[in-house]
Amino acid sequence: MRTITFTQILRETLAAELRRDPSVFLMGEDIGVYGGAFGVTRGLIHEFGPARVRDTPISEQALTGIAIGAAVAGQRPVIEFMFMDFITLAVDQLVNMAAKLHPIYGLSCPLVFRAPPGGGRGYGATHSQSLERLFAGIPGIKIAAPSTATDASGLLQTAIRDNNPILFLEHKLLYPQRFETEDTLPQPIPFGKAKTVREGTDVTIVAWSYMSHLSRQAATHLAEEGIEAEIIDLLTLNPLDIGTLAESAKRTGRVMIVEEGPKTGGFAAEIAAQLFECASDYLEKPIRRLASPDFPIPSAKNLEAACIPTVPGIVALARELVEG
Amino acid sequence: MDTFRAYELMLTIRYFEEAIERLFLEGRIMGTAHTCIGQEAVAVGVAAALEPRDAMTTTHRGHGHFLARGADAGRAMAELFGRETGYSHGRGGSQMMMDPSLGFYGANGITGGSIPFASGVALDAQIRGTGRVTACFFGDGASNQGVFHESLNIAALWKLPVLYIVENNGYAMSTSTARGLANPHITDRAAAYGIPGVTVDGNDFFAVRDAVATLADSARKGNGPALLECVTYRLSGHSRGDPRVYRTREEEASARLNDPILRMEIALKKNPATNDEVLAAHRQSAQERIDSAVRFAEDSPLPDPASLAGTLFA
Numbered sequence: 275m276r277t278i279t280f281t282q283i284l285r286e287t288l289a290a291e292l293r294r295d296p297s298v299f300l301m302g303e304d305i306g307v308y309g310g311a312f313g314v315t316r317g318l319i320h321e322f323g324p325a326r327v328r329d330t331p332i333s334e335q336a337l338t339g340i341a342i343g344a345a346v347a348g349q350r351p352v353i354e355f356m357f358m359d360f361i362t363l364a365v366d367q368l369v370n371m372a373a374k375l376h377p378i379y380g381l382s383c384p385l386v387f388r389a390p391p392g393g394g395r396g397y398g399a400t401h402s403q404s405l406e407r408l409f410a411g412i413p414g415i416k417i418a419a420p421s422t423a424t425d426a427s428g429l430l431q432t433a434i435r436d437n438n439p440i441l442f443l444e445h446k447l448l449y450p451q452r453f454e455t456e457d458t459l460p461q462p463i464p465f466g467k468a469k470t471v472r473e474g475t476d477v478t479i480v481a482w483s484y485m486s487h488l489s490r491q492a493a494t495h496l497a498e499e500g501i502e503a504e505i506i507d508l509l510t511l512n513p514l515d516i517g518t519l520a521e522s523a524k525r526t527g528r529v530m531i532v533e534e535g536p537k538t539g540g541f542a543a544e545i546a547a548q549l550f551e552c553a554s555d556y557l558e559k560p561i562r563r564l565a566s567p568d569f570p571i572p573s574a575k576n577l578e579a580a581c582i583p584t585v586p587g588i589v590a591l592a593r594e595l596v597e598g
Numbered sequence: 599m600d601t602f603r604a605y606e607l608m609l610t611i612r613y614f615e616e617a618i619e620r621l622f623l624e625g626r627i628m629g630t631a632h633t634c635i636g637q638e639a640v641a642v643g644v645a646a647a648l649e650p651r652d653a654m655t656t657t658h659r660g661h662g663h664f665l666a667r668g669a670d671a672g673r674a675m676a677e678l679f680g681r682e683t684g685y686s687h688g689r690g691g692s693q694m695m696m697d698p699s700l701g702f703y704g705a706n707g708i709t710g711g712s713i714p715f716a717s718g719v720a721l722d723a724q725i726r727g728t729g730r731v732t733a734c735f736f737g738d739g740a741s742n743q744g745v746f747h748e749s750l751n752i753a754a755l756w757k758l759p760v761l762y763i764v765e766n767n768g769y770a771m772s773t774s775t776a777r778g779l780a781n782p783h784i785t786d787r788a789a790a791y792g793i794p795g796v797t798v799d800g801n802d803f804f805a806v807r808d809a810v811a812t813l814a815d816s817a818r819k820g821n822g823p824a825l826l827e828c829v830t831y832r833l834s835g836h837s838r839g840d841p842r843v844y845r846t847r848e849e850e851a852s853a854r855l856n857d858p859i860l861r862m863e864i865a866l867k868k869n870p871a872t873n874d875e876v877l878a879a880h881r882q883s884a885q886e887r888i889d890s891a892v893r894f895a896e897d898s899p900l901p902d903p904a905s906l907a908g909t910l911f912a
Contacts, residue, residue: 299725325725331755336714336748343718346703347653349725366745370708371715378689379696379704382912413910437912 276457280448283423283455284314284430288352290459291434292322295350298434299326301341302354302388311356312390312449334363338387342372342439345385352434358391358443359403372439373414382437386430392445392484392534393582399570402578404483404535409441410511410544416465417511419443421486423453425509428463435462445484466513470522474504477592478522480545481532482508485583489532492588501596511541519545520553527558528595532583537565564591599646602880604803605862607645608638609884611662612859614671615834617888618661618678622838626896627678631692634662636801636833639858640765641666643806643828644733647814653701653719653732655712658693660705663735667702669695671887672894681898688901701730709770710736710743713762717749720760720823731814732760739770741784750823754791757822761813764825765800767832772844788825800828801858804865831856 278286291298299322300315306329309316319327330337334355341351355361361368368387375383393402409415416438420426426444433440471486472493481489486507493503504522508514523529529549531542542563549561564583572578599607615633622631634641637659645666648654656663664674669685677684677695685695696704703719705712716734723730740746741764753760770778781787788795794816798809806828813824831853835842842850866872 331748331751333748333752335745336717336752339711339714339745339749340718340721340752343655343703343715343720344722344725345718346698346715347719347722349722366708366711367714370711371706374694374706376912377906377910378686378694380686380909381696381698384912416911 275454277452278423278455280423280426280444280451280453281312281314283427283459284444285316285318287427287430287459288315289318289321291431292318292326297348298350298352299328300352300354301328301330301337303330303332303356305329305354310354312446314444315354334360335367338364338367339371341385342367342383345383346375346381350384350434352386352388355387355389357401358389358405359400361387361389361405361408365408368409368415368439369412373412376438377414383439384437385439386433386442387440388442388444390444390446390449392447393571393578394447396573396575396578398573402571406441406443406511407535407539407541410541414439416440416513417443418465418509419483419511420509421448421483421507424455424460425463425469425507428460429465429509431462432465436465443483447484448487451487463509465510466515467509468515468518469507469509470504470518471507472503472505474502474526476502476526476596477528477530478504478506478519478526479530479532479588479592480506480508480519482511483534485532485534488583488585489588491585492592495585495589496592499593501592503592514545514548516548516552519549523549523553524556527556529557530562530564530591530595532588533563533565534582535566536568537563538568540565559595562591562595564588601866604642604646605866606880606884607642607666608803608859608862609881610671610887611638611641611665613885613888614661614665614675614891617892619834619838621892628680629691630837631661631678632659632837633834634659634832636853636857637765637767637830638662639803639862640763640800640806640828640830643803644763644810646803646807647810648731648733651701651728651730652814653703653730654735655703655716655719655732656705656735657709657712657737657740658705658707659737660695660735661692664695664702664704668700669697669702671891675891675895676898679895679898680900681895682901683894683898687905710740710745712736713740713743713746714749717753717758717760720753720758721756723759724756729818730759731817733763733810734760735763735765737770738764738766738768738775738784739773739778741787742778750787750791750793750825753823754793757820759817759820760823761810761817762823762825764827765830766827767830769832769836769844771836774844785825785827793822794824795827796824797827797829800830801856801861803858803862830858
């Protein structure tokens with residue numbers, strides 16, 4: 275066993291994939307010598323060279339389109355968006371090209387877009403968003419969101435080997451977190467299989483990415499109050515393992531979903547709708563969502579903290595569902 | 599490419615496009631299409647200069663490029679008829695057909711959307727050292743998209759083997775170049791990236807072919823991309839049903855005198871052995887190919903909606 279940061283295991287995984295498959299290469303802004311804004315690619319250029327750890331000008335739309343063309347022609351690019359917020363510049367290429375290639379043309383587009391969502395560092399409203407919702411409803415794009423180092427490596431390996439366009443979320447606050455893992459990299463983890471992180475009988479807490487990390491902590495506090503929470507980490511938003519969520523809902527009868535983005539129109543709403551369709555008979559209470567308010571994430575520390583869901587907030591809502 | 603083959607390809611494109619215009623009016627095909635009547639010399643001139651290993655991308659106005667590259671007219675027509683035998687099994691329609699076996703990566707319906715895609719195909723060619731050149735078609739309108747700028751900058755920086763071919767047909771839908779381009783000289787934009795910018799008469803098959811041959815050779819040798827402006831005229835409206843209120847019938851009549859097919863015939867007839875009978879035989883052959891394509895399309899089955907299931911992901 276060893277202790278490793280989220281960043282380090284991502285770097286190790288990228289290196290392993292670059293070694294395993296010569297068609298894999300990285301592209302992004304400042305990923306070469308600079309090592310990426312969050313240091314994920316640091317040092318990789320020294321082993322793999324500037325053609326496979328490729329810096330690009332600031333041109334997210336072209337970078338994305340070029341990656342798509344290269345992928346269809348036979349490469350396996352892994353693209354880094356410096357902040358998830360910048361993905362808005364690439365939406366046309368993702369939605370109107372990448373997502374349409376297989377269903378319309380029957381062509382595969384093996385492509386991974388890595389992006390760090392989330393707030394908590396006071397970076398401001400255009401460097402702190404969680405924009406997975408923009409793509410969750412676009413048929414043709416898969417979405418993975420690990421919350422532990424092992425899952426990050428396992429899911430990233432699967433993503434790189436998958437022949438479809440995949441959005442891979444690496445929450446900024448997870449990067450420096452230390453996790454216990456095996457000494458060697460894990461096996462690839464399949465998409466579409468949610469993980470029951472903790473079993474419980476009183477309430478189901480569904481989350482992904484950093485909110486999953488906070489939900490685990492909330493479960494410990496809840497247990498001290500005698501509330502046994504079942505924590506489910508989605509791992510992938512698309513494909514969504516609604517089956518595991520439904521089974522849990524049937525067991526606990528109380529479900530809450532924790533999402534970092536604004537409440538309205540978030541992915542939690544989609545999960546809630548699906549769960550209501552397949553498990554409503556088992557629900558003792560309405561499905562609840564804990565999310566950020568419908569407002570941009572502010573920069574000031576106290577304002578930001580007031581907007582993003584917290585461990586006490588998760589505990590409070592779970593308590594309300596169980597006792598209220 | 600043999601000159602008679604080029605002539606017949608131009609006729610094939612012309613008759614294909616004219617057939618589509620008719621079929622829409624007759625209500626026999628639905629949806630939309632953007633025909634390239636008057637622009638055939640660009641499509642065939644470029645195709646004549648490329649090698650089988652090369653690649654091509656296009657725009658919403660892509661039937662001509664596809665046919666010039668070797669597409670089967672029946673399967674293309676079947677796609678417009680929304681039939682199972684179409685290139686995209688009826689799912690894509692006019693604007694969404696690709697055939698990687700021809701190196702043809704089509705369009706996606708977004709103006710300029712294929713410009714970075716073509717650059718990516720070129721990146722793959724560079725990585726694998728295949729010597730493949732990618733011809734990227736787009737129009738004067740698309741040259742105003744931001745991604746044009748982004749893509750040319752990156753391609754120039756990385757010396758990607760891609761030819762950016764702007765078909766300046768005078769109009770971006772209804773917006774004339776005079777109203778759309780602050781600087782009407784599109785090839786001036788090449789200087790911004792330090793790449794060659796060449797203008798040719800797009801209605802002269804030979805000029806287009808020779809310009810592309812030179813630029814493709816240079817790109818193949820690793821000298822990087824180039825911007826080629828082919829000046830032509832869109833005799834058809836923007837899309838079917840366009841009443842063309844934004845230009846005069848006099849302007850169109852004048853443009854018809856410069857019809858690339860007419861000019862090709864004049865060039866062919868310089869050889870006294872090529873008389874009207876010879877040309878007529880080629881016209882008939884092309885027309886038969888299109889008639890046969892329409893029959894094939896109409897006889898083809900509809901796609902089954904159940905066939906969509908399970909095909910979203912690779």
